[in-house]
Amino acid sequence: MLWSGWGDPAKAAELPSPVRRLLADLLGVQAPALPAATFGEVRLPAPALSPLVLSALSSAVGGEHVRLDDDARIRHTRGKSTPDLLRMRAGDGSDAPDAVVLPGSHAEVAEALRVCAEHRVAVVPFGGGTSVVGGLIAARKGFAGVVALDTARLNRLVSIDTESMVAELEPGLRAPQAEQLLAAHGFTLGHFPQSFEYATLGGYAAARSSGQASAGYGRFDDMVVGMTVATPQGTLDLGRAPKSAAGPDLRQVILGSEGAFGVITSLRLRVRPAPAVRVYEGWRFATFSAGAAALRRVAQEGPAPTVLRLSDETETMVGLARPEELGALASEPGCQVIAGYEGTAADVAYRRERTAATLSEMGGVPLGSEPGEKWAHGRYSAPYLRDSLLAAGATVETLETACFWSGVPRLYEAVRQALTASLGSPLVMCHVSHVYATGASLYFTVVTAQSDDPVGQWESAKRAVNDAIGLAGGTISHHHGVGRDHLQAYALEIGDLGVSMLRGVKERLDPAGILNPGVLIP
Numbered sequence: 001m002l003w004s005g006w007g008d009p010a011k012a013a014e015l016p017s018p019v020r021r022l023l024a025d026l027l028g029v030q031a032p033a034l035p036a037a038t039f040g041e042v043r044l045p046a047p048a049l050s051p052l053v054l055s056a057l058s059s060a061v062g063g064e065h066v067r068l069d070d071d072a073r074i075r076h077t078r079g080k081s082t083p084d085l086l087r088m089r090a091g092d093g094s095d096a097p098d099a100v101v102l103p104g105s106h107a108e109v110a111e112a113l114r115v116c117a118e119h120r121v122a123v124v125p126f127g128g129g130t131s132v133v134g135g136l137i138a139a140r141k142g143f144a145g146v147v148a149l150d151t152a153r154l155n156r157l158v159s160i161d162t163e164s165m166v167a168e169l170e171p172g173l174r175a176p177q178a179e180q181l182l183a184a185h186g187f188t189l190g191h192f193p194q195s196f197e198y199a200t201l202g203g204y205a206a207a208r209s210s211g212q213a214s215a216g217y218g219r220f221d222d223m224v225v226g227m228t229v230a231t232p233q234g235t236l237d238l239g240r241a242p243k244s245a246a247g248p249d250l251r252q253v254i255l256g257s258e259g260a261f262g263v264i265t266s267l268r269l270r271v272r273p274a275p276a277v278r279v280y281e282g283w284r285f286a287t288f289s290a291g292a293a294a295l296r297r298v299a300q301e302g303p304a305p306t307v308l309r310l311s312d313e314t315e316t317m318v319g320l321a322r323p324e325e326l327g328a329l330a331s332e333p334g335c336q337v338i339a340g341y342e343g344t345a346a347d348v349a350y351r352r353e354r355t356a357a358t359l360s361e362m363g364g365v366p367l368g369s370e371p372g373e374k375w376a377h378g379r380y381s382a383p384y385l386r387d388s389l390l391a392a393g394a395t396v397e398t399l400e401t402a403c404f405w406s407g408v409p410r411l412y413e414a415v416r417q418a419l420t421a422s423l424g425s426p427l428v429m430c431h432v433s434h435v436y437a438t439g440a441s442l443y444f445t446v447v448t449a450q451s452d453d454p455v456g457q458w459e460s461a462k463r464a465v466n467d468a469i470g471l472a473g474g475t476i477s478h479h480h481g482v483g484r485d486h487l488q489a490y491a492l493e494i495g496d497l498g499v500s501m502l503r504g505v506k507e508r509l510d511p512a513g514i515l516n517p518g519v520l521i522p
């Protein structure tokens, strides 16, 4: 993973020159005044941990698994939001941990937490490091130092119950590794977020992730049937049955807890048979509202496709145009839907036929398999383009929300207006990314020219959007989580009593407050 960008450097995407010209003409993008910092230029805080703490941590996890080198510290600094990347590109390593600790078992995690609680060292659980909400930045004030607790060594398929279709997997498994291990038994998780190449199972659970195939396989929190969690106060072992009436479901308290309540050391996950057939195809609707009405009918009447997403007019236009055609943004391609089906041949044929009938009845025009295959082929490539856009002087960032169907038009307009009012004339694209019988998630991508202070510029736009989402009745996050960036909006969403409930749980599980301080708990 690039330390100041996304993914495998070998897959870096160059911006075609027509795109550069378009950015300059349409958005006024100019090359940044300063070149990006090199690795050696990143400014790190002086390491703060005492020899006593380092020795105790070494005893807990083994000396070779406590890393103090600049490489480890820089690679565990913040996550992968655009402000995170802009700060790294500016050489700002001020949020770097003092040490990176890599435990190899539940017992080692528990012992590392005990040591950190005893010495008041803040702990940031670190999976793939792909958080986009500031979920990996610990508050330093009042702590003797900060440790990133990297779960990379917790990477085993522990067991698989083929009869129940439940697999126990460790949290540090990256998604491709997990899929490979399950494929050997004929299963899949079916969780394919855009961060698939790098994110981990623990991060998915801790941030309530949702993948591109959520219409068929469900969100990640739907897949979790059990878990083991190490907290500074002891171990939680949750989940004896798929559903239970034994009181409130404590699994739900840990899902989305973003490392603030404990470290997930094992997950029992519902798995599905690996699909024999995969079909992705495109549809066109005249307008976004016509497309949304069609998706709503499909979601409410079923059967559900595996993938179902609808791009608005702008996203469709940008997605369809070849670079040399981008200047002609006036053409009206309508709004594109991608519908995908994975399963047995008979199941795919049935769901495809029924969905096609509904989409046609609602005014959709079939575009065949080409748009679907193009989407499937490029589904993980957009983050690579972000690096090139940042280097060219454009800020590109994404944000997401969700609401009930009746609120979708208002929420869509509110977010667009907030972005436009704050950023001047940005390019704002949106798609309906996840659908339910009762509502949907809206996912926005914004491109704008960088100001002299691009981080401040984005932070003020983000504040405006957070306010707009709250006023329009949306949730502050459908699948990215709270982190630091959504703290204030989250507090408004759950109210004072909700905040005090969270604080009560935190106080019970982590009385010293060492776990991810500053994240999640308003």
Ligand SMILES: Cc1cc2nc3c(=O)[nH]c(=O)nc-3n(C[C@H](O)[C@H](O)[C@H](O)COP(=O)(O)OP(=O)(O)OC[C@H]3O[C@@H](n4cnc5c(N)ncnc54)[C@H](O)[C@@H]3O)c2cc1C
Pocket (backbone or CB within 6 Å): 006, 079, 080, 081, 124, 125, 126, 127, 128, 129, 130, 131, 132, 135, 136, 151, 171, 172, 192, 193, 194, 195, 198, 199, 200, 201, 202, 203, 204, 205, 206, 207, 208, 209, 210, 211, 212, 257, 258, 259, 260, 262, 263, 264, 265, 383, 479, 480, 481, 516, 519
């Ligand atoms: C380019 C890009 C595309 C993305 N696309 C999607 C998408 O399609 N869908 C989606 O849902 N999200 C997406 N995300 C967001 C991100 O990938 C998810 O939030 C993911 O769940 C984070 O997983 P991770 O392993 O990287 O966790 P990290 O970023 O390492 O951690 C996320 C949070 O969980 C905590 N944590 C991590 N592991 C544990 C553990 N074992 N126990 C307790 N707490 C833990 C961390 O402290 C942090 O607060 C995207 C991000 C990027 C950069």
